[in-house]
Amino acid sequence: MSIVADTVLAYLPAKKKQTPSGWIAFNAVCCHHNGTSQDKRQRGGLISNSDGGVSYHCFNCGYKASWQPGRNLSYKMRKLFTWLGVPDSEISKVSLRVLQENEGVENLNVTVALPSFETVPLPEDSVNLATCDITSKHQVEVIQYMAERNLFFEDYEFYWSPSLAYRDRLIVPFTHRGEIVGWTARKVRDGKPKYLSEQQPGYVFNMDAQTDSKIFGIVCEGPLDAVQIEGMALLGSEIKEQQANLINTLNREIIVVPDRDAAGSKLVDQAIDSEWSVSMPEWHKDINDISDAVNRYGKIYTLYSIVTAAESSPLKIRLRKKQWFGV
Numbered sequence: 147m148s149i150v151a152d153t154v155l156a157y158l159p160a161k162k163k164q165t166p167s168g169w170i171a172f173n174a175v176c177c178h179h180n181g182t183s184q185d186k187r188q189r190g191g192l193i194s195n196s197d198g199g200v201s202y203h204c205f206n207c208g209y210k211a212s213w214q215p216g217r218n219l220s221y222k223m224r225k226l227f228t229w230l231g232v233p234d235s236e237i238s239k240v241s242l243r244v245l246q247e248n249e250g251v252e253n254l255n256v257t258v259a260l261p262s263f264e265t266v267p268l269p270e271d272s273v274n275l276a277t278c279d280i281t282s283k284h285q286v287e288v289i290q291y292m293a294e295r296n297l298f299f300e301d302y303e304f305y306w307s308p309s310l311a312y313r314d315r316l317i318v319p320f321t322h323r324g325e326i327v328g329w330t331a332r333k334v335r336d337g338k339p340k341y342l343s344e345q346q347p348g349y350v351f352n353m354d355a356q357t358d359s360k361i362f363g364i365v366c367e368g369p370l371d372a373v374q375i376e377g378m379a380l381l382g383s384e385i386k387e388q389q390a391n392l393i394n395t396l397n398r399e400i401i402v403v404p405d406r407d408a409a410g411s412k413l414v415d416q417a418i419d420s421e422w423s424v425s426m427p428e429w430h431k432d433i434n435d436i437s438d439a440v441n442r443y444g445k446i447y448t449l450y451s452i453v454t455a456a457e458s459s460p461l462k463i464r465l466r467k468k469q470w471f472g473v
């Protein structure tokens with residue numbers, strides 16, 4: 147716990163309930179300050195993490211505020227304190243304590259340069275697809291999509307939400323050290339946007355699955371590709387510095403598998419700069435990414451072909467790249 151968590155928990159409204167995902171739900175205190183009508187459906191949520199950090203999210207007006215160890219008390223967090231009824235004198239006291247505690251910590255964070263993440267809620271009313279009741283035809287559609295893409299409940303915890311914006315989407319939570327720190331919701335039929343996401347800077351998808359027993363860390367672009375081969379995803383075709391730092395903490399050979407398109411070709415160059423290996427396996431010409439490969443060859447052969455084609459020499463990677471991308 148932390149002084150911030152202690153204070154905010156002490157001032158929560160009396161009427162509240164604990165949700166299975168660890169959030170405390172209560173009538174939001176923010177909405178009428180933000181020009182939205184008062185919440186009467188307990189759409190405000192607060193979570194406190196084991197490290198003492200706290201996050202507040204409102205599903206009614208969309209207000210968010212959070213605090214993590216090593217940071218100072220933000221303006222939005224102070225406003226939340228005020229709306230909860232914390233006296234100004236106490237807010238000043240908490241703020242000062244946090245400042246003092248951070249004096250030593252701040253330098254430490256700079257040298258390591260690792261990203262940190264706050265906990266966020268999944269879209270409203272999300273349920274675990276593996277354990278929930280089937281209540282709608284949209285849900286059936288989402289499960290059918292999973293089947294077509296060879297995605298299985300034992301590979302990852304997939305979610306679904308009945309709310310209008312999400313009901314025809316497969317929700318993939320982004321976890322970090324067991325806590326949900328983001329998500330993406332992929333549309334299961336044609337239509338835009340293909341993905342609705344909440345993602346924090348520096349996040350790497352599926353780090354939690356990189357157990358000590360794994361000899362390699364396989365890095366690809368998309369989250370569903372990553373799930374299929376128990377790899378990690380950059381959630382884009384660029385390697386951000388904080389992502390690289392996080393991945394390097396695994397201390398093992400990192401193998402990047404690019405998508406076979408222009409962006410993937412650039413990713414290969416970034417992988418070389420990061421001193422990582424790159425794999426461009428002998429797949430058929432029409433196989434453009436890991437999902438295609440798993441569909442055609444199955445998971446085991448796909449993994450085998452990735453690992454055996456991994457190349458660490460920049461010269462050899464560049465030669466192979468010309469062949470693979472046909473440029």
Ligand SMILES: [Zn+2]
Pocket residue numbers: 174175176177178185204205206207208209
């Ligand atoms: Zn609100």
